[in-house]
Amino acid sequence: MRTPAEQRSSRSSTRDSVLDTLRRRIISLELPPGQPLSENDLAKELGVSRTPVRESLILLREEGLIEVYPQVGSFVSLVDIARVSQAQFVREAIECASLADTTGRGPDELAALRGNLARQREAVDASDAERFFELDEEFHRELLRLGGHVSAWAAVNSAKAHLDRARRLSLSGTRPLAVLLEQHTAVVDGIEAQETSGAIDALRTHLRAVFDDIERIQAASPELFAGSEPARPTRRTVARLA
Numbered sequence: 001m002r003t004p005a006e007q008r009s010s011r012s013s014t015r016d017s018v019l020d021t022l023r024r025r026i027i028s029l030e031l032p033p034g035q036p037l038s039e040n041d042l043a044k045e046l047g048v049s050r051t052p053v054r055e056s057l058i059l060l061r062e063e064g065l066i067e068v069y070p071q072v073g074s075f076v077s078l079v080d081i082a083r084v085s086q087a088q089f090v091r092e093a094i095e096c097a098s099l100a101d102t103t104g105r106g107p108d109e110l111a112a113l114r115g116n117l118a119r120q121r122e123a124v125d126a127s128d129a130e131r132f133f134e135l136d137e138e139f140h141r142e143l144l145r146l147g148g149h150v151s152a153w154a155a156v157n158s159a160k161a162h163l164d165r166a167r168r169l170s171l172s173g174t175r176p177l178a179v180l181l182e183q184h185t186a187v188v189d190g191i192e193a194q195e196t197s198g199a200i201d202a203l204r205t206h207l208r209a210v211f212d213d214i215e216r217i218q219a220a221s222p223e224l225f226a227g228s229e230p231a232r233p234t235r236r237t238v239a240r241l242a
Contacts, residue, residue, distance in 0.1 A: 015052035018042075022056055026065050026076055027164045033224045035076040037066070063161060078226040079165055081214065087163035091156050092207050095140065096200050098147030099187075103196045105146060112142050113188050120181050129171045132180070136167075139184055143203075146191070163210070169224070170213035183209070 022042070025031045039057065043050045057074055060066040067077045116139050123132040144150045171177070183206035190199025218225050 014048055015055045018046055018048060018052045019056040019059055021046065022060060023063075023065065023161065026060070027161055027168070029165065029168045031076050033076055033078045033165070037074045037076065039074075065161060079169070079214075079224055080162060080226045081218075083162040084166045084210075084214065087160040088207065088210065090159040091163065092204060094149070094152050094156055095143060095207065096204055098144050098149040098152065099191075099200050099203055100196060101147040101149070102143075102191050102199070103194065105191055107192060109146065110188060110192055113139065113146070113191075116142060117181070117185055117188065120177075120184065124177045124181055127177070129177060132177050133168065133171055136180070136184075143187070166210055166214050166217075169217050170210055175209065175213050180206070180209075 022031070031037070037057065039050045039053045043053045046053070057066050057068075061068055061074075064080060064083055065077055066074055068074050116135055120132060120135045120139070123129075123135060140156075141150060141153050144153050144156075183202065186202040187199050187206065190196070190202055
């Protein structure tokens with residue numbers, strides 16, 4: 001028989017697993033903006049009780065990834081431009097400050113970034129946006145490592161859930177992957193040429209490009225974005241997780 005401490009640990013582990021799964025699927029757009037959610041159906045699909053699902057939805061609501069409407073239900077939140085902007089501010093501040101500390105790095109120290117760029121090229125050639133997104137994440141972590149600040153990735157990652165959803169929308173066809181690869185390459189070329197200020201400018205341009213993409217996406221699909229007075233949703237078919 002498990003002790004009370006072991007039971008609490010098990011409940012916490014289950015909730016964390018459910019939370020990670022739901023958060024990942026929201027960020028990846030598998031659960032798109034506006035998608036209705038049901039505690040019962042999610043619990044059944046994930047093979048857990050309603051309690052860890054309910055607790056996870058509460059935490060996701062605190063992150064702004066879930067909206068709850070009384071007598072209507074829970075929904076994946078629409079993309080909030082203000083939250084995206086806040087996340088972008090945090091990311092740009094940290095990554096550009098770290099990049100300033102890469103002065104003097106030579107070709108050998110850039111090998112990991114060059115290898116990442118080569119894999120990005122393969123993803124571009126294969127039109128594999130999902131793989132490119134993974135490599136993009138790896139690229140920016142490696143930039144922080146090169147500047148001696150890889151531990152800051154946790155702060156960047158925790159701030160950018162809303163930004164990641166916007167970036168996923170942007171990878172759906174708004175901005176060609178080849179353009180993103182060119183921007184990444186310009187950053188690495190600047191570091192290798194000992195032109196740190198130029199590398200920082202290239203990184204800042206790259207990070208801010210998402211706002212141009214969002215403007216175009218919002219014009220084409222305004223229903224995905226939160227407005228100043230978001231409409232009250234109505235219950236539709238509830239998502240079922242694969």
